[in-house]
Amino acid sequence: MNDLTFTVKSSSSLPPQLLRRLFAFRHAVFVTRLGWVPPRGDEEVDFFDTLNPVHALCQDGDGTILAAARLLPMAGPSMLRDVFPALLGNAPCPQDAETWEISRFALRPVPGVRTGHRQVLRTLVARLFDVAQAHGVRRLVAVSDTRLERMVTDATGLPLQRFAPPQRVGVEWAVAGCVEVSSATRAQLAARAQHRGPSRVRRAAA
Template sequence: MMQLITPDRHGEFAGELKEMHGLRYRVFKERLDWDVQTEDEMETDAFDALGPVYLLLKGADWRIHGCVRLLPSTGPTMLRDTFPTLLDGEVVPSAPDIWESSRFALDFPPSAPKAAGGLAQATYELFAGMIEFGLASKLTGIVTVTDIRMERILRLATWPLSRIGRPKTVGNTEAVAGFLEISHASLLRVRWRGRLNGPVLWKPVLGTSA
């Protein structure tokens, strides 16, 4: 089940967002040991105050097991304002039809269902949700800053990252900036690879749930 929360509904879904920040704390602080801002076992940063769109992946238990944050590339972004060194001198992508994704996180038990490439099916669901949101919003691409591990996962999921610059060490990880294509073809590849039978984001508007 995929839930989309737009900026005008943040207050209405404050409970879900609080749970999401807790998930981000577990993934980015406890598991990956990134240098992130935390308080009361929740992870937040300045970009959460800019009115992002959030995609939340809920399990059969209604708990949040995955999330990703989306912001227009025409405003402040992590790539432009936090990690410009990853551009290798290239111009930062900035256009109405390109958004930035960040804080992609998944937290589920080892027994979670698997799909092709040994990846959890939940991974494919969140990727598909991102593409479906992009298509509904008439986007052509998503720019992101990620690590080498996630770059490999994207390749296995047949949604490969087109690098903008060379990987560089950021804290305790190898980070890389890249571009993800938003197209019906990329959605079909991810759905087929992840054994998804149909849309995961049934109503990609105003915080509604599938």
């Protein structure tokens, strides 16, 4: 997986054609594979996309989207509070301006490229941390299926602090948790990348 391009932009700043390809990619993951969203057309778009979220995505040299995630402040509406409150268990839902939510975190399944997946996930998470730090965010909250949770932990070394045990959603198990945003965690990501070896990535303008 060489010549990867990572893009981090708000919805309003993404080219319309790329945004539609992102929604089609999400449809393949959250509608077709996970069954988390009822089928409606060929794109997966929800209310939270109207709030001008930040999107982080990775494309290969052919422009195929390999991974993506959405980022929004939790001071307003959030998927954890409004869509998946059961994943909180008895924990209160964070709703402060210093906590942002990662949602619609998805990875394209590609057989036989486990190392490449680590590279994609590690770099994508690092980009999300960069955005968070730039906005003074102290904590990131995420909703994910447990398979992706394990892959992200393996790639980054940053375990998700779960709010509650996983719950069955669609055909997969889902979980919610948080990770602190700090210079220490960002340095841990950088060290992990250094330990795994250099990778050829290109960063699109933010």
